[in-house]
Amino acid sequence: MTASYKPRTGNKTSVKAERSLVRTWGVRGLLLALFLGFCSWANSINERFYVLTPEALNETVQSSLKLAASLQPEESVSPGANATLIIGTLIDHLAKNHPEARWSTDFKNKRDWVFNNAGGAMGSMFILHASITEYIIIFGSAVGTEGHSGRHTADDYFHILTGQQTAYEAGDLEREIYNPGDVHHMKRGVVKQYAMGPNSWALEYARGWIPLMLPFGFADGIFSTLDLITLYHTVRITGREMIGNLLIGKI
Known part of the structure; x- marks a missing residue:
């Protein structure tokens, strides 16, 4: 068988x-x-694709700080009034000295200010210019904040206007200190913990491929704060500025 x-x-x-x-x-x-x-x-x-340089922007910041100081009354003023004068003077100078860029200048319009939660830090920002390869914002906090800088594919230049920023890299045992007029250059790929004291405001300039930075800026709004209204306005303003620049040929 x-x-x-x-x-x-x-x-x-x-x-x-x-x-x-x-x-x-x-x-x-x-x-x-x-x-x-x-x-x-x-x-x-x-x-x-860049139309701005860190050096030229810093010259504008320095001249604006000097002019704002000369316009300041001798008697003491509130930190808010001081920041308003400095930011207003700076924006006027940016639009005048750098016509090669498209600027959003109505910083007194509260609809164009948004909170930004990123890396555990919280501040508010006003977008002056946003394109695919560059952005310039006013960023800071009236009450102070601290958090993770993020690890980015763009160089970031923090021009301090008021208050103070401190930072350090892992392994450093002493903090870096940046006061009004100083520039904190965060090189691409570098990560730090940073802090800003109360009434600290800065002109932040980033140059690189900006869309790659957006997930870091959106993550806390999606997974932590769940503040979808702020997220919507952030996307609305950023998209408006980027598309507006693309329509005039600025990448």
Whole structure:
């Protein structure tokens, strides 16, 4: 009597599954490599799209601080009035000295101010200019804040206007201190803990691929504060400025 034999399919199924898994991860690896290659190429060309320089902006900040100080009455004024005078003077100078950029200048319009929660820090900001490769904002807090700087693909220049900012990198045992007129340059890829005292305001200039910074700016609003109204206004204002610049050819 001849014994019957039925082929086993389990091993074939297992081999197919393994091949499918290898193919899936191979495709993912290829896509990741292509993405990283694209980012490397993009970082090699973004210089051609900048219309502003940190040096020129710092000259404008310094002259604005001096002019605001000369206009300040001798008697003491409130921190809010001092910040208003400095920011107003600075924005006038930015629009006058840098006509190559498109500016939003109505900083007294509260609809264009939004809270920003990012890296555990909370402040408010007014967007002066936002394009794909550059943004300039007034950022700070009337009550003070501290948190994580984020690790970004853009260089960030914090021009202190009022108050004080402190920061340090992991491993540093002494803080960095930045006062009005100082510039805190956060190099791309560098991460720090930072703090701003009460009534601290700064002109923040970032240059690089700005859309890659947006997830960090939106994450707390989505997963922590759940403040969807503020998130909506942030997207509305940022999108308005970026699209407005794209329409005039500014990337």
